Every structure is written in C-alpha cells, then in structure tokens.
Amino acid sequence: MKGNLPDVHDFSERLKKGDRVTLGRAITYVESSLSAHQEFIQEVLNLIMPFTGNAIRIGITGSPGVGKSTFVETFGMHLISLGHKVGVLAVDPSSRQTGGSILGDKTRMMQLSTSKNAFVRPSPAGKTLGGVAQHTRETILLCEAAGYDIILVETVGVGQSETAVYEMTDFYLLMILAGAGDELQGIKRGVVELADMIVVNKSDGDNVSLAQKAKAAYTNALHLFPAKESQWTPPVLTASALKNKGIEAIWHQIQDYQQLVKENDYFKIHRQRQLLQWMEDAMHLEINSHFFSSEKLKKAIKKSKKQVLDLKITPFFAAKQMVLLFLQK
Numbered sequence: 657m658k659g660n661l662p663d664v665h666d667f668s669e670r671l672k673k674g675d676r677v678t679l680g681r682a683i684t685y686v687e688s689s690l691s692a693h694q695e696f697i698q699e700v701l702n703l704i705m706p707f708t709g710n711a712i713r714i715g716i717t718g719s720p721g722v723g724k725s726t727f728v729e730t731f732g733m734h735l736i737s738l739g740h741k742v743g744v745l746a747v748d749p750s751s752r753q754t755g756g757s758i759l760g761d762k763t764r765m766m767q768l769s770t771s772k773n774a775f776v777r778p779s780p781a782g783k784t785l786g787g788v789a790q791h792t793r794e795t796i797l798l799c800e801a802a803g804y805d806i807i808l809v810e811t812v813g814v815g816q817s818e819t820a821v822y823e824m825t826d827f828y829l830l831m832i833l834a835g836a837g838d839e840l841q842g843i844k845r846g847v848v849e850l851a852d853m854i855v856v857n858k859s860d861g862d863n864v865s866l867a868q869k870a871k872a873a874y875t876n877a878l879h880l881f882p883a884k885e886s887q888w889t890p891p892v893l894t895a896s897a898l899k900n901k902g903i904e905a906i907w908h909q910i911q912d913y914q915q916l917v918k919e920n921d922y923f924k925i926h927r928q929r930q931l932l933q934w935m936e937d938a939m940h941l942e943i944n945s946h947f948f949s950s951e952k953l954k955k956a957i958k959k960s961k962k963q964v965l966d967l968k969i970t971p972f973f974a975a976k977q978m979v980l981l982f983l984q985k
Contacts, residue, residue, distance in 0.1 A: 661692065661693075661696045662698055664696065664699045664703065665703070667681075667682070667700060668700050668703040668704050671700070671704060671798065671801055671802055672707055672801055672802070672803075674802045674803040675802075676775060676802075678802075679775060679798060679799065679802045680777075680879075682697060682700060683777055683791075683795050683798060683848070685697040685700075686791045686794045686795055687791055689741065697794070698984055700798075701794060701797060701798075704797065704798070705797065706799035707800070708796075708797040708800040709778045709799045709800065709927065710800060710805065711743070711796075711799070711800045711804060711805045711806055711807050712805070712806050712807070712827065712910070712914060713796060713806050713807045713809065713824065713825040713826045713827070714806065714809070714825055714826065714827045714829060714910065715809045715811065715821035715824070715827070715828045716728060716783050716809065716810050716811065716823065716829050716831065717810075717811045717821055717828070717829070717830055717847065718830060718831030718832060718857075719832075719833070721833070722831045722832060722857055722858075723831065723833075723857045723858055723897050723898070724810050724831055725746070725765060725810065726897040726898055726938065727776065727831060727895070727897035728744055728746070728765060728768070728808055728810050729766075729767060729768050729789070729896040729897070730767070730898075730900055730903055731808070731897070731903055731906065731907070732744060732768045732771075732774055732808060733767055733768060733771070733902075733982075734903045734904065734907065735806055735907070736768075736771055736773045736774060737908075737944060740773070740805055740806050741773045741774070741803055741804045741806070742768070742774045742775075742804060742806050742807075742808060743775045743777075743796075743799035743800075743802075743804035743806070743807045743808070744765070744768065744773075744774065744775065744776040744777065744807075744808045744810065745777055745792055745795055745799070745807065745808070745809045745810070746765075746776065746777070746778045746810040747778075747792065747809070747810065747811055748758075753850065754952060755886065758781055762832075769834075775799060775802070775804060777795065777817070778801035790826060792809060793824050793934050796809070796824065796966075803905050807825075809824065809825055810819055813877060822850045823930055823934075824930060824934075825935050826914070826923065826926065826927075827852050827853070827910055827913055827914075828850050828851050828852045828853075829852065829853050829854075829855060829906075829910075830847060830848065830853070830855070831853050831854075831855050831857050831858070832854060832855070832856055832870065832874070833856070833857060833858060833870075834856050834858070834859070834863055834866035834867040834869065834870035848874075848877070848878075848881070849881055851890055851907060852884075852888060852890050852913060853890055853891055853892075853893065853906070853910070853913075854878075854890065854891075854892045854893070855892075855893050855894070855895050855902075855906060856870045856871050856874070856892065856893070856894045856895070857895055857896070857897060857927040858896060858897075858898070858903065859894035859895055859896050859902065860896035860899045860901065867894045868894065871892045871893070871894050874892045875892045876980065877939050878890055878892065885922065886913075886916070886917050886920075886922040886926070887916065887920055887922070888913055888916055891909055893905055893906055893909065917965035947978075947982055948984065952981070953978060953981060953982055956978060956981055957978060960974040960977065960978060961974075
C-alpha cells in the first residue's frame with residue numbers, strides 16, 4: 657500500500673480477474689486529476705497493456721432523441737444472451753456553466769446495468785471535443801483487461817466533432833431517425849463518411865414506411881462517397897430497439913465486417929494508427945497541462961490578455977510570445 661493507494665501489482669491482478677469493484681476504482685483513478693492517482697493508474701495500464709486489445713470496440717453515435725441508450729440496452733442484452741461480456745462507456749453531456757453532468761444512462765439501461773456480464777460506466781464529457789470523455793481510451797483498455805470482449809462507446813451526440821470516436825473504436829455505427837425533416841440534412845458529411853453502418857431507429861408503428869424511405873435515401877447517398885480503405889460497403893438497416901427488431905441483423909453485419917477487416921489486414925492497420933494517435937493526443941494533453949500550470953506563464957498570460965484587449969498586440973503575437981516564454985523554462 658503506497659499512501660492510500662493499493663499495491664500496483666495486486667491491483668492489476670484483481671483487475672485481470674474481472675473484479676468489478678477494482679475496475680470501478682481503476683476508472684475513478686483514470687478520471688482523477690490528482691497526480692498521485694494518475695501516476696498509479698499509468699503503472700497499472702502499463703502492466704495490463706499486454707492483456708488488452710481482444711475486444712470488439714463499437715462506437716455508437718447519433719443526435720439526441722434518436723434512441724441510443726435504448727439501443728445500447730437492447731443490443732447489449734442480445735450480446736450477453738450470446739455469451740459475451742459487454743462494457744458500456746456512456747458519455748453524458750456536461751454543463752458548460754457548472755461542469756455538472758446528468759450521468760443518467762444507468763437509469764435508462766436498467767437490465768444491462770444490473771447484469772453480471774455487463775459493466776455500465778457513465779462518464780461526463782467535460783470540455784472534451786468529439787463527444788467522448790477525455791479518458792475513454794484508458795477506460796476501454798481497463799475493461800478489456802477485465803475480460804469484457806465487446807466495448808460499446810455511446811457518444812454525446814450534441815454537435816461536437818463526433819468523428820473522435822472513430823479514433824478509438826473498430827466499428828462506427830451512426831443512428832438516425834426517419835421523418836425528422838429532410839433525410840439527408842442535419843448529419844455532417846464527415847460523420848456519414850466515417851460510418852461503417854447507418855441504422856434508422858424507431859422503425860415501428862407508423863414510422864415503418866418513413867424508415868424505409870430514409871433507408872433508401874441514405875443507401876443512394878452512400879454510393880456517392882469514395883470507397884472505404886477497409887473495402888467494406890456500409891449497409892443501411894432499419895431497427896426498433898424498443899421492439900427488439902433488427903438487432904440480430906445489426907450484429908451479423910458487424911461480425912461480417914470484423915471477418916473482412918481481419919482477413920485483409922485493415923483491422924491491424926487501423927488499430928496501429930489508433931495507438932499512435934492516442935500517443936499524439938496524450939502528448940498534446942501533457943503539454944497543455946504543463947503550459948497552463950506554470951505560475952510564470954499565468955502572470956505573463958494575464959498581462960498579454962490586457963495588451964490584446966487594448967489592441968496593442970495581436971492574439972497571434974501574444975500566443976507566440978507565450979510559447980517562447982514556456983520554452984525558456
């Protein structure tokens with residue numbers, strides 16, 4: 657026991673055995689801003705790294721109200737019925753004023769959150785772009801080491817650059833609603849281009865015919881995009897998470913995708929790119945953290961802000977001066 661922290665080797669072993677309490681504590685350490693917690697969890701991550709990477713990582717995105725949480729609940733329970741262990745990382749929007757977060761996904765996934773073969777962890781998005789929490793990547797690794805073989809990352813879906821989820825998952829699933837205006841408007845081209853599958857949700861009752869029209873419109877639109885490097889042709893499926901319709905077909909398509917990308921080596925290439933991207937992003941975070949924690953720089957920044965507002969220097973000149981000052985440390 658180091659201070660109030662457990663032994664790193666014992667903690668890592670308990671994590672690898674799938675102890676849920678240990679996994680929960682590990683994620684808490686990952687999300688902590690205390691330097692002692694960060695140093696501890698980085699040691700743990702180094703020890704468990706060889707035991708990660710064996711899960712299928714699925715990113716699920718879409719606008720608010722599209723039914724992502726209901727879909728994750730239904731889809732997750734289907735996967736569990738097939739013998740899988742499912743980790744769900746549900747990122748909630750944070751208040752820009754208070755930094756507070758609803759963290760209500762557990763209440764929207766009652767079956768899944770109480771299943772012994774599922775681990776549901778809501779995390780606040782904070783100020784992170786991309787609709788995913790800052791430490792979602794580390795949390796994925798922890799869940800994999802704990803034995804969860806399918807990781808579902810449900811993103812915020814509130815207009816941020818949702819493409820960030822693509823950099824941490826193997827399969828990118830975009831959910832849309834039919835009948836919410838022009839079918840091809842309101843979804844960013846970049847998101848559609850990255851999608852490995854589009855699911856028209858809430859295809860039940862009076863929405864069935866609208867869902868079929870939306871399916872046809874998106875199927876035609878996808879033909880206009882360049883061929884994907886993975887050699888996969890993204891399908892457009894209709895589903896009703898509430899009525900448990902179309903869920904099995906979605907899973908079969910994901911399995912077909914996995915088989916294709918492992919055979920043509922794209923899976924390995926994509927994972928390697930992700931690791932290097934994670935490293936680059938981590939470096940940016942470290943530099944950012946050290947930069948703004950400098951007392952010398954804090955005073956200089958305050959002075960430069962006044963000069964910028966007084967129109968004595970440009971914001972670009974001020975920024976360059978701050979960086980040069982930082983490098984002189």
